[in-house]
Amino acid sequence: MKRFEWSLRLKGFPIKEAKKTLRLIESYDEKAYANFLSRQLRSIVQFHLENTPFYQELCNGINSNNWNELPVLTKANLQQPLKDRLSNKYTEKTVHQHKTSGSSGTPFSFAKDNFAHAMTWATFMQRYAWYDIDLNTSKQARFYGIPLDKKGYYKERLKDWLGNRFRFSVFDLSDAALETVLKKFKHTKFDYINGYTSSIVQFAKFLERKNIILKEVCPTLNVCIVTSEMLFEADKQLLERQFNIPIVNEYGAAELGLIAFQNKDKQWLVNSNHLYVEILDENNQPLPYGDTGKVVITDLFNRAHPFIRYKLGDIGRLSKASTLQQPILEQLTGRTSDIIKLPSGKTSAGLTFYYVTKTVMDTKANVKEFVIEQTKLDSFLISYVAKNSLTNEQKQAVQNAVDKYLEPNLKLVFEQKEVLQRQNSGKLKQFISSL
Structure with a gap:
């Protein structure tokens, strides 16, 4: 049938x-x-x-x-x-x-x-x-x-x-x-x-x-x-x-x-x-x-x-x-909405952050998922789910990668969570710009 x-x-x-x-x-x-x-x-x-x-x-x-x-x-x-x-x-x-x-x-x-x-x-x-x-x-x-x-x-x-x-x-x-x-x-x-x-x-x-x-x-x-x-x-x-x-x-x-x-x-x-x-x-x-x-x-x-x-x-x-x-x-x-705007005037695709953080955090930490939100022109909130909190060394590794792939002097705030907020559909939007 x-x-x-x-x-x-x-x-x-x-x-x-x-x-x-x-x-x-x-x-x-x-x-x-x-x-x-x-x-x-x-x-x-x-x-x-x-x-x-x-x-x-x-x-x-x-x-x-x-x-x-x-x-x-x-x-x-x-x-x-x-x-x-x-x-x-x-x-x-x-x-x-x-x-x-x-x-x-x-x-x-x-x-x-x-x-x-x-x-x-x-x-x-x-x-x-x-x-x-x-x-x-x-x-x-x-x-x-x-x-x-x-x-x-x-x-x-x-x-x-x-x-x-x-x-x-x-x-x-x-x-x-x-x-x-x-x-x-x-x-x-x-x-x-x-x-x-x-x-x-x-x-x-x-x-x-x-x-x-x-x-x-x-x-x-x-x-x-x-x-x-x-x-x-x-x-x-x-x-x-x-x-x-x-x-x-x-x-x-x-x-x-x-x-x-x-x-x-x-x-x-x-x-x-x-x-x-x-x-x-x-x-x-x-x-x-x-x-x-x-x-x-x-x-x-x-x-x-x-x-x-x-x-x-x-x-x-x-x-x-x-x-x-x-x-x-x-x-x-x-x-088109997933665009990072930087203080220097430079713009970059949101997935740049995905590559940067995934490379560092997947190899050096037990991070399951993460979401990045641009809160200000020079500031980003990185919410992540992991068994253990990121160490200062691991956070610095992410900062170094961001300096290299985007530009120096960007402020990163890390926030460990039990679960990440998904959209009503169940999708996970990995980069969000609040600008």
Whole structure:
């Protein structure tokens, strides 16, 4: 029984039609795909110009025939009631509604028409099949957040049942909680792991401390898919070592679905089935393959709500080996909001701090997790979870690394905690700027 596909159809999402459309797109050669993409871009823009007052207002006075003149949609534009952003061909009762996690600091509600939502799931099915995962039959070990209110909790549990998955809450990552997770793996034939990077990394560290290889405990496991948070090379190596299965990097967003997925050749292939991804400079002009800039995405099918030239808030680069039909995401370097501003006027990516502190603290101290907050232009609070407090020598080592990689005379305050505060979704944002 195709339980998952049945649940989608029951809710009105035409998954059969979406899979048929997907097969057609996949059959195109390069020229046919270019024609398809051009038609879809013109069609989705024209539809929202004719039917969506919200988008009409954004494009007022703009030459809509020139793609590069179209406005870049920001999350600030979406900070208004959903009903004021919907196409007039839809109502709040005839669309799929959802909320973003707010990991960018700007949560909002959004909508997809039923076909667009079905296309999202058809693409997930296609990509997961690369690793012999069938969403109808493969058992998933899911490391995600879960609503704590009774209605939301049981709604997610029902969705998990329909999706053939078991959810481990990421709000408690203590050794006692992870011991329970391990027991579940011992007695359940999981086919794959999926979830937030930081939580899965914590489980791998727990296994490392216990000298346990997960594949030996759960022989049916075939692959681990990490999503929603950055996967660093050292963490990937840890996961490969402790799980002894392939580790696959997934890049997605609730409002867009699957953006990029790693194939077996280790290429991060962009989802060109129903998304068009651009890399733009500071003036919102397209950059050539190989250049780093703002990730801007257009949903080719969503007629309920415009996501046209939508700035996701991430910084990335497409490989020079990319083509229109097969873009390759070469690097994702974090969010535009994750920028360190320094007294000298210099700026740096927030993940610089991750590398600095992780290198020092992981090699010299038993630090499980940490979060860094920039409180002033020259001041940073480093909150960390560890069995023992950092020594003065270890703190000085972090200070020395910061002097080297950022600039001298920055003030660091260290604060040891029992547990770090996660977002409501369960994600762990590792750099926060309060400036």
